Amino acid sequence: MLLWIGLYCFDSDTSKCLWDDSTGSAEMYDNFAGGFPLIDVGKCVYYSVKGALVGQWLNGECESETRAFICELPFTFADDCPNNYNGHCYTFHPRAPFVHAQTTCERECGNLAVIQSEAENRWISTVANNHSLSNYMFIGAIWPYPNVYAWVDGSRWDYNNMDPTYTHSDDCVVMAIDTTTGEAPGYWFSAPCEDGYISVCKRPAGITCNATAPVVVTPVPSNPSYCNAGIIMSPGFITSPNFPANYDNNLHCVYQLATLGSYSIILRFRTLVTEPSYDTIAVYDGDSIDSPSLGTYSGTRTPFSLISTGNTMTVVFRTDGSGVLQGFNARFTSYSR
Incomplete structure (x- = not known):
């Protein structure tokens, strides 16, 4: 029997294989078979419970291959509450x-x-x-x-x-x-x-109320553009460079959005103000510009959202040599269909 596990690889490197429960990568511990991870054969991960590869992990195609799976839930206490x-x-x-x-x-x-x-x-x-x-x-x-x-x-x-x-x-x-x-x-x-x-x-659940602890406040982090920053994990946000000030001419920004393997991405554009037809934002349903297009946008748009079919999305912002405007800001998060 072959079983899917909650691990998704963005590259053929254990540090780029992330657990679906947000606990990090497989770099700390892995049991990949020799030659794996290998995303050329698939980005999802499974293991065998018998045979020569018993207990070892291999890559498989997420959409076209079907396998058994086991769900894992956090430990809890007996209680008659519905949730x-x-x-x-x-x-x-x-x-x-x-x-x-x-x-x-x-x-x-x-x-x-x-x-x-x-x-x-x-x-x-x-x-x-x-x-x-x-x-x-x-x-x-x-x-x-x-x-x-x-x-x-x-x-x-x-x-x-x-x-x-x-x-x-x-x-x-x-x-x-x-x-x-x-x-x-x-x-x-x-x-x-x-x-x-x-x-x-x-x-x-099943116990009395917890005692309180002192309040500790956390400052709001700064908001970089993430233009050409590599893979950006959900939840997060992206903007045109300099936003909310005007962007520059001759830009080519690629934003590689990703979430954990079992989720889709919902991308919400709150502001979009660019030079019509010349400064464009192209969105692709996958991890590269070779993926299916979700649309190309320019000019002034009211807020709108796009949803990927898988767990990656690519956004490309291109500007020409003249004319600059405010640009865009957008946020993205995991989405369960």
Whole structure:
């Protein structure tokens, strides 16, 4: 029997083979057979449970080859809650202002969800989207000043998924959970605390409430363009050089977007202002310009989104020798179809 494992290779190098659960690359440990990884035969990875290659890893074609697989879930505790993940129970509640939503969570011996990893953020976003609950949802984050963040339970701020292209405008935080808004699911945005949004509560599964810890705030990182930066992993953002100031003439920028092997990419252009027909943005559904085209754009466009069929996308920004404008900014994130 041959089994898929949660590993995807961007190149024939163990450091470029990344685990689907965001824990890093296979550089620390691998059991590839001799001559592997070898992406010429495929970028996904499987292993054999019997025969001469028992326990060894090999590459296979992700789309055309079918194999058995085993799903792995985080350890948790027995509880009768309907959404039990990684030691916690999650419940979803109807629209209410932030203070009322937090009060509801406290009655359940919990708080509005404190999100501590990309995997948890993706899980909450997926469950909420599957329930078709709403467009946005309160989480347990507070954003009182542009560079100051805090969790309602005082936990350490060591994971941040604020949309980097949006600025601070209100004190509370919502997660986008529906693509119909044009926002990428899973990203966080500031929102008025007094407005009514659905909410997600989080409490320990099978145990009493945890004690609080001191708040540690994290500064907002700088925003480089990522023009010709090589592979850029999701979630992230790209811009034309100098954005929001004007770009330069005679540019040829390639942006290689990627996410973990089991996901697609949703790319959201928030601003697109270029010289019509002469300064263009071409988007390809794959890891090179030889991949199928998703479109070529120029001029002034209202915000729009593109979704890849696989886990890579290529964006090429070209400018001619005269005329410059503001350019573009866009963000991308993992997307589960």
